[in-house]
Amino acid sequence: MSTSRKKYLLKNTAIFALGSFGTKFISFFLVPLYTNILTTSEYGTVDMISTIGMVLVPLLTLNICEAVMRFSLDENADLNKIISVGICSLFLAIFAGGIIFPVTAKIKSLNEYAVYVYMYAVSLAFSQMFLCYLRGKELLLRYSIGNIIQTFCVALFNILFLVQFNKGIKGYLLAYIIANFVTAMYAMVAGNVFNAMKHFSFDSKLLVQMVKYAIVLVPNSFMWWIMNSSDRLMVTAMVGVAANGIYAVAYKIPTLLSSVTQVFNQAWSYSAIREEGSSDEEKYNNDIYNRLVVIVCICAAGLMMVMKFFLRYYVGAEYYIAWKYTPVLIIGFIFSTLGTFVATAYTVHKDSMGYLVSGTAGAMVNIILNFALIPQMGAMGAALATAASYFIVFYYRIRDTKKYLKLYIWQKRHIFAGTLLLVQAITMFINNPVGQLLLILEFCVMILIYVNDIKQLFFAVTKICRLKNKKEH
Template sequence: MNRIKKLGFNTLIIGLGSMGSKFMIFLLVPFYTFYLSPAEYGQADILMMTISILIPILTLSIADGVFRYTMDKIDPKKVFSSGCAILVLMSVLLVALAPILLQIPMIQDYYILFSLILLVQAWNALFQQQVRANGKLILYSVSGLLMAVLLFVANLVFLKYWDMGIDGFLYANLVAFSVQAFLLFFGGKLYRFFSFRAINKPLLGKMLLYSLPLIPNAVLWWVMQVSDRYILTLFLGVAANGLYTVAAKIPSLLSMLNTVFFQAWSISAIGDGIKKSDTFFAQVFTIFSCLFFVVTEVILLIVQPFADTLFSAAYQGVWQYVPFLLIAVILSSFSSFLEVSYMAEKKTKQLVITTLKGGIVNIALSFLLIPFVGIIGASIATLIGFLITWLLRMHQTGFFRQIESKFSFWCSLALLFGQSVYLSCIDTPNLMVQCLFAVALLGCQAVLVKKLVRYKTARSLAK
C-alpha cells in the first residue's frame, strides 16, 4: 500500500467514527441553546474548557509520550504501564488540590462532578492514544461514535426531561466519557499491557523528556483557543461568553476535519518516518489546504441562514462572529499539520517558542479589542494569534518554499479573509457578492488540483 493510499485508508477509518461522533456533538449545540440560557451555557463551557487545560498539566502530557514511544516499537507493556503510573500520581494530586479548587468560584459549586470528569477524560485520553498506536483504528472510531450517541441521549434525559441545567450538562459528559473509557480499556484489552513490574523508570524519563515540552505547548494552544472566553467573561459577562461559545461551534465543523486528518497524518508521518523535506509532505499539504479552503467557503456561504434557522432567538446574530473564527481554524490546522514534523523528529521543545509568541499576541489583542469592539474582537485576536504561530512555524521549518502553486495558495487565503471581513461588517450579505468570492476561490483551487494531477500522471508514466 503506497503512502497516499495508506494515509487515505487511515483517514477514512478514523473519519467514519470521529466525524460521525463530532458531527453529532455539533448537533447538540442547537439543543443546548434551547435548554440552557446564554449565561448557563457560558458557565458550562468555562468548566469544560478548564478541564481541557488541566489535563495536560496534571498528566504531564504523558498520553502523547505513550503514543510516540509505542510507535517506536518499544515494548507496549512498559510504555503503557509507565504512562499509567503518571496518571495514578495525578489522581492523588487532584485529591490534594481539593482545598484550592474549592476556593475557585466557578468550580466550587460543581467540584465533585468537575473532578470526576477530569479524571475520566485523562484516563480516556491515555486509552485512546494507546489504542491508536496499537493500530486498532476501528475500535478507536467506534468508541468515539458510541460516546457521541450516549452524550446525546444523556443530555436529552438530564436537560429536557429532568431539567437539571448545568448539573445535567456535566452528568451527561461524565456518563458518555466513562463508557468510552470502559470500551477502550476492555475492547482494546489494555489490561494485558499493564503491570506494576513493567513500569520502567529510564523509559519513563525519556517519555517525559518528549512529553513535558508539550505541556506549555498545549497550555499556549489552549490560551489561543480559550483565553478570550475568560476575557469576554471578565469584561462582558458569562452571557457574552455563551454567545461566543455558540459562534465558535460552527467553525468546529472545520476542526472536525483537522482532528481526523491530524490523527491519521501523525500515524503515517511518524510510522513511515516522513521528513518535511520529502516531496510527499508538500503534496499532502496541497490536498489538505484545498479541502480546507473549499469547506470553509461552503460554510461562509451558508453561515447566516444556517445559524438563524438552528439557534434559538436568544442566539440570533452570532453568525457575524463566525467568519474570523473560521480563518483562525484554518491557520490552526495548518500549524497542526507542521506540528507532526516536530513530533516525528522528537523536537517538541521548538513547538513551544512558536506557540508562546502566538499566545502572547492573542492575549494582548483580546484585552485591547474586547472592551472596544466587543465579541468580534475576540475572533480577531484568535485569528491573529494563530496567524503568528503558523508563520513562525513555516519560517522555522523552511516550508515557505515548499508550498506548491504559491500564488494560488496565497490568493485563496486572501479571498477567504476578504470575504470574512465583508460578512462580519454587514447585517445582510449580498448573495451575488458571496458567489463572486466563491467562484474566485474555486478557480484558485482548480489550478492547484490541476498541477497535482499533472505531477501524479508524470510519475505514473515515468514508472
C-alpha cells in the first residue's frame, strides 16, 4: 500500500474522527441525564419518535441528500446544479411532511407530539442535506465541525429544557429541532450554499439521474430502518414502552463500536472511489478489510469485558438490566460494520440496486424473527433478530460484490476471533467474579490472536506520522 494512499485514508479518518468522537463524547454524557430525568416509559417514547423521524427523512426528500453527496464527488461536477436539486427536494419535504399529522393521530402515545414529530423530521432533512453537500465537496473538516455543533446544541438545549424548565418529552424534541436548524445554517454558510442559491440552476436531466440513483435508496433506507429501529417499535407494541426504554439504552452501547468503525468507513468510501480501476485495487481492498476486522473484534471484546461494570455506574439503576442484550447486539454490529465496508463497492459503481436487494433480504429476516422471537423472549428476541439480519446483509454483499472485487474473509485468525466473541457473549451471563475474570482472559486471548496485525497497524501509523513531521520541518 503506497504512502500517499495511507496518508489520504489516515487524513480523512482523522477528520471524520474529530466530528464523530466529538459528538459521541458529548452524547456519552447525555445518556445519564436522560436515564435519570426521563422514566423508562418517557425514554421509550422519545426513542420511538426519533426512530420514526429517521425513516421519514428519506421518504420526504426522496433520499436526494445521498445523491447530492455522491454526484458532487464526480470529476467536473456542476455543484450549483447539484445543490439546486437538493434545495428543491427540501421544499418537497416541507409540503410532503403534512402526512405526519394524520399518521401520528392514529398512534395514541404520539398524538400530542404531532407538531414536534413534523418539525423534527423537517429540521433533520435540512441538516442532513447541507452536511451531505459538505461531504460531496470534500470539505470534511467543516463537515466534522458541523456534527460537533449539532451535538453541542443538543446537549445545551437538553440541559436547558430538561433540567432548567423540566419540559420532559417536548423539551427533548425541541432541543433536537433547534440543534438541527442551527447545524443546517452553519453548513449552508460553510458550503457557500447561499451563493449557489443566487445562481440557482435547475437541470432536468441531472434531476432524473440523481432521482434514479437516490429513489432506489429510499426503500433501502426503509429496509435499514427496519433492521436498525423497527424492533424498538415492536418491543413497544408487544412488551411495553418501558421495556423499549431499557432496550434503547442497550442499543446505544454497541453504537460506541459502530461510531469508531463508521468513522473509518466514511473515510474509506473516498479512498475506494479514488482507487477505482487501479492495478492492485483488489489487494488494497483486502488489506484494508483485514485491518478493519482486527479493529472491530478487539473493540467488541473490550466492550464485553467492561460492559456490566460500565453500566452499573453509567445509567440509572432501573436501566442496568440492559447489559443482558448488549453481547448479542455487539456481535450484530460487527456484521453491520463489515457489511457497510463491503457495500462501498456499490457506492463506487453507483449500484444503488445492490443496496436495495441486500437491505431487503436483511429486513425480511428481521421482521420474521421479530414476530417469532419477541413474543417468546421479549427484548432479547429483538436483539437476536437484529444480529441475524446484519449477518444476512453482510453475507449477501460478500457474494454479490464479487462482480467488482473479491474479499478473502475465511481466514483462520478471523474465524478464531469470531468464535472467541461468541464464547465471550455466553461468558457475560456468568454473573459473578469468575465470569468477569474469564472475560478479561478472553480479551487477552483476542489480543494474542491479532498481535502481529496490531504491530503492523502501529508501525504503519507511526511511519506516516514520521514522514509528515519530516515534511513540516
